[in-house]
Amino acid sequence: MRKLVLALLIAPLLATGFSIAASAQDSKETGSGLVRVYFPDREIRNKVLISFEAALLLTNDEEGYHLLEADSEDVVRLKAAGLRVDAEKGPGPPSPRLPGFPCYETVEETRIEAEAIVASAPDMASLIDVGDSWEKDNGLGGYDLHVLKLTNQSIGGAKPKLFMTCGLHAREYTTSPLCLDFSNHLIDRYGVDADVTWILDHHEVHLLMQANPDGRKQAEAGLYWRKNTNQNYCSPGSQNRGADLNRNFPFGWGCCGGSSSNQCASDYRGSAPESEPETQAVVGYMRSIFPDQRGSAASDAAPDDATGVYIDVHSYGELVLWPWGYTVNSAPNGAALQTLGRKLAHANQYWPGQAIGLYPTSGATDDFGYGDLGIASYTFELGTTFFQQCDVYEDTILPDNLNALLYAAKVSRTPYQTPSGPDVTLLSLESVAVARGVPVGLSATLDDTRFNNVNGLEPVQAISAAEYYVDIPPWSAGIGMPLSADDGAFDTSVEAVQGTLGTGELSVGRHIIFVRGRDEAGSWGATSAVFLQVDPPIGVWVSPWWGRVLFVFAVLALGIGRLSSPGSLLGKTRF
Ligand code: 0X9
Ligand code: ZN
Numbered sequence: 001m002r003k004l005v006l007a008l009l010i011a012p013l014l015a016t017g018f019s020i021a022a023s024a025q026d027s028k029e030t031g032s033g034l035v036r037v038y039f040p041d042r043e044i045r046n047k048v049l050i051s052f053e054a055a056l057l058l059t060n061d062e063e064g065y066h067l068l069e070a071d072s073e074d075v076v077r078l079k080a081a082g083l084r085v086d087a088e089k090g091p092g093p094p095s096p097r098l099p100g101f102p103c104y105e106t107v108e109e110t111r112i113e114a115e116a117i118v119a120s121a122p123d124m125a126s127l128i129d130v131g132d133s134w135e136k137d138n139g140l141g142g143y144d145l146h147v148l149k150l151t152n153q154s155i156g157g158a159k160p161k162l163f164m165t166c167g168l169h170a171r172e173y174t175t176s177p178l179c180l181d182f183s184n185h186l187i188d189r190y191g192v193d194a195d196v197t198w199i200l201d202h203h204e205v206h207l208l209m210q211a212n213p214d215g216r217k218q219a220e221a222g223l224y225w226r227k228n229t230n231q232n233y234c235s236p237g238s239q240n241r242g243a244d245l246n247r248n249f250p251f252g253w254g255c256c257g258g259s260s261s262n263q264c265a266s267d268y269r270g271s272a273p274e275s276e277p278e279t280q281a282v283v284g285y286m287r288s289i290f291p292d293q294r295g296s297a298a299s300d301a302a303p304d305d306a307t308g309v310y311i312d313v314h315s316y317g318e319l320v321l322w323p324w325g326y327t328v329n330s331a332p333n334g335a336a337l338q339t340l341g342r343k344l345a346h347a348n349q350y351w352p353g354q355a356i357g358l359y360p361t362s363g364a365t366d367d368f369g370y371g372d373l374g375i376a377s378y379t380f381e382l383g384t385t386f387f388q389q390c391d392v393y394e395d396t397i398l399p400d401n402l403n404a405l406l407y408a409a410k411v412s413r414t415p416y417q418t419p420s421g422p423d424v425t426l427l428s429l430e431s432v433a434v435a436r437g438v439p440v441g442l443s444a445t446l447d448d449t450r451f452n453n454v455n456g457l458e459p460v461q462a463i464s465a466a467e468y469y470v471d472i473p474p475w476s477a478g479i480g481m482p483l484s485a486d487d488g489a490f491d492t493s494v495e496a497v498q499g500t501l502g503t504g505e506l507s508v509g510r511h512i513i514f515v516r517g518r519d520e521a522g523s524w525g526a527t528s529a530v531f532l533q534v535d536p537p538i539g540v541w542v543s544p545w546w547g548r549v550l551f552v553f554a555v556l557a558l559g560i561g562r563l564s565s566p567g568s569l570l571g572k573t574r575f
Contacts, residue, residue: 034088036065037078044083098220103390104177106220107143107213113180114148114209121187123153124200131281133214134230134242143213145281150186151204160413161289162309163206163375164405165282165365168245170215170225171386172315174393178382179209179313181398182405194512194529199409202473206289212245212278224386226266228276233263243270246314247361248279249368252326258362269363282365286310286373294332294374301332302374302416309340309412310369310377311405315388317358317381320345320404320452323370325355326362331370336416338456340376340408343419345452347404348380353455355379376415380404410526413475421525422448422463422493422517429501429513433533437504440532442468442483446517446525448493461520463495469514470506473527478514493519506534 034057039045048066049056055074057067067088070078078085098104105113118125128147136142151159166179186205189196199205210216218225218239227242234241244267247259253273260267270276274283293306322337324330331337338352345352355361369377382388383397411418423446430441446466451458465482472478486496501513511534516527 033070035068035070035075035078036086036088037068037070038065038084038086040064048078048083098173099222101173101387101390103393104173105180107210107216110176110180110209111143111146114146114183117148117183117187121190124187124190125150125183126153128285130208130285132277133212134228134277135214137277138231143210145208145211145213145278147285148183148207148209149204150183150200150207152190152201155201159202159204160307161204161206162311162405162409162412163208163286163289164311164313165208165211166313167209167213167216168211168278168312168365169314170212170217170219170227171223172382173219173386174315174382174388174397175313176209176216177393178398178401178405179207182402183207183209185402186409194531195406195410197531198473198512198514198527198529199406202475203409203412205409206285208282208285211282215242227268228278230270230276233268233270238264240264240266242268243276244268245276245278246312246365247363248274248276249363249365250274250279250283251363251368251371253363255362256326256360258326258360258364267361273363283368286369286375290373290375292373294371298329299332302370304336304416305414306333306374306376306416307413308373308375309408309415310366310375311408312365312369312377312379313382314379315382316385318348318350318383319358319379319381320348320350320352321355321358321366321379321381322352323355323367323377325358325364325367326360328354328356330354333370333374333376333416336420337370337376339451339458340411340415340419341378342451342453342456342458343423344378344380344404344408345454346450347407348400349452350380351454352452378408407526417523418526420459420519420521421523422446422519423450423525424515424517424528427515427528427530429530429532432531433535434503435535436506436508436537439500439502441498441500442513442515443486443496443498444483444515444517444528446495446497448517448519448525459521460493462493463490463497464518464520464522465490466495466497466515466517468499468501470501471511473514474516474524483515501532503532503534506532508534508536510534 037048039048052068055069057069059066075085114127118127126149128149129144130147131145133142164179167176186196186200190200191197212228214229215225215227223239227244230242233243247267247269250273254269259269262268274280290308294300294302320341322341341352355366366377366379369375383392424444425447426445428443434440446463448460448463467480467482469478469480483497483499486498511532512529513532514527514529516524518524
């Protein structure tokens with residue numbers, strides 16, 4: 001019935017032979033603008049299209065609207081035909097930085113900066129629309145949720161992945177900036193820092209920087225907003241409305257006293273597992289990039305060589321937390337989760353612990369990542385307050401956590417195995433550039449003790465071996481060359497090692513040297529790398545400019561030689 005009424009109402013538009021050319025001229029007087037005209041069905045879609053063809057900029061069939069350049073008369077006519085007409089919001093000027101917190105990007109600025117990363121490095125970065133915020137989903141403005149994917153696209157094949165969510169809780173100011181600054185660090189240091197270079201060549205980093213943009217806008221206005229802004233919960237205008245996205249994930253949802261059924265509570269779990277569009281976006285994306293590596297029984301462990309790391313970044317409390325949050329039982333992969341947790345906590349100097357040690361939580365992100373998919377999943381609680389001052393973020397939170405995140409990206413291939421092995425520290429080459437054929441000394445320190453032991457003691461062993469690889473890393477079946485202990489024996493948990501790299505077989509150009517160590521338990525630790533520049537061998541190749549200089553010298557030498565010794569020829573000795 002409604003369809004018929006609309007068809008009748010819009011008919012006059014067609015009958016009048018509505019001319020957009022005339023309308024566009026009119027618009028100079030009346031003022032024109034971009035509008036979205038929503039169509040309820042295909043018939044109306046096509047009628048509007050025909051009537052406004054000349055003014056049509058695009059048709060979005062997915063969301064059901066045409067974007068038109070329309071003047072006020074057009075708008076009146078379209079509305080009279082029963083159609084919904086919304087003014088199109090242009091990109092507009094970027095909103096100013098948060099007052100008092102100039103180091104934190106707004107939701108809009110985060111998007112702009114992510115797009116700038118993609119524009120500056122399109123072969124390394126892409127932006128993926130993974131879903132909508134609640135307000136977007138409900139036609140109230142809102143935002144798309146975007147994942148920034150970072151990897152060197154020219155190197156193909158399946159790669160290990162680190163996935164991060166930031167800003168899930170709106171008021172936790174430092175979290176989204178950390179995601180963005182980590183992204184910028186990776187892109188800026190590619191080709192400069194050998195570790196960053198191999199991480200992006202051989203691994204992937206995926207970041208959902210603004211996981212709760214509707215809520216974040218409330219927090220940007222100064223409110224201590226935590227949840228999303230779902231108006232169906234509590235009451236539409238209440239500042240306590242919304243669902244706690246960190247209680248809305250489908251694993252263990254609603255169990256064990258780890259969330260609230262009170263819609264106005266700060267830890268309201270939502271009406272059903274994964275009821276919120278933001279949760280659906282994260283869950284859907286994680287399922288699309290990670291294989292399911294864990295059985296469904298509570299006691300099922302993921303295999304030791306399971307792949308993938310997930311970090312959900314929150315604040316505050318200076319904590320590194322791992323599953324479970326819903327039970328005091330340790331997870332089937334609990335020991336390995338703890339090992340990586342303590343190693344991450346060594347990097348950022350945070351307190352490592354099983355999540356329930358804080359308080360019971362159910363339907364949280366990390367229990368989902370591990371419980372549902374078997375991924376090594378963590379929650380970081382950054383800093384000491386929600387609205388953290390910029391100097392604390394810039395001087396401490398950012399540098400400390402960059403190291404933790406780089407480590408997580410490095411070990412994402414086998415997060416349940418690699419972290420128990422030693423780290424490479426102080427890696428250096430005697431010379432960063434050598435002529436081909438000239439051997440170069442390599443020195444490094446291997447350290448099996450890099451765990452934060454403030455909450456229990458991680459077992460440590462002596463180093464038992466160390467090796468280097470040229471260009472082809474261990475995981476690509478490169479050939480490991482042994483390094484030796486400086487003091488002649490591998491017998492301590494921290495060992496200085498050395499070796500000499502022959503360069504006679506290397507091509508001229510830049511090479512990457514990978515180093516790793518093993519402990520007595522048999523665990524190979526994370527790989528670290530340095531660049532080595534190999535220059536042309538001395539005396540064989542000379543640039544054209546030097547060639548000319550040498551030629552002049554040779555001619556002069558020949559002349560002088562003839563003068564002083566008439567019987568000698570160049571290259572021949574007269575007896
Ligand atoms: O309560 C939360 O969701 C987290 N704290 S916050 O201040 N950022 O809100 C702690 C979650 C701890 N539990 C799990 N990580 N499972
Ligand atoms: Zn939080």
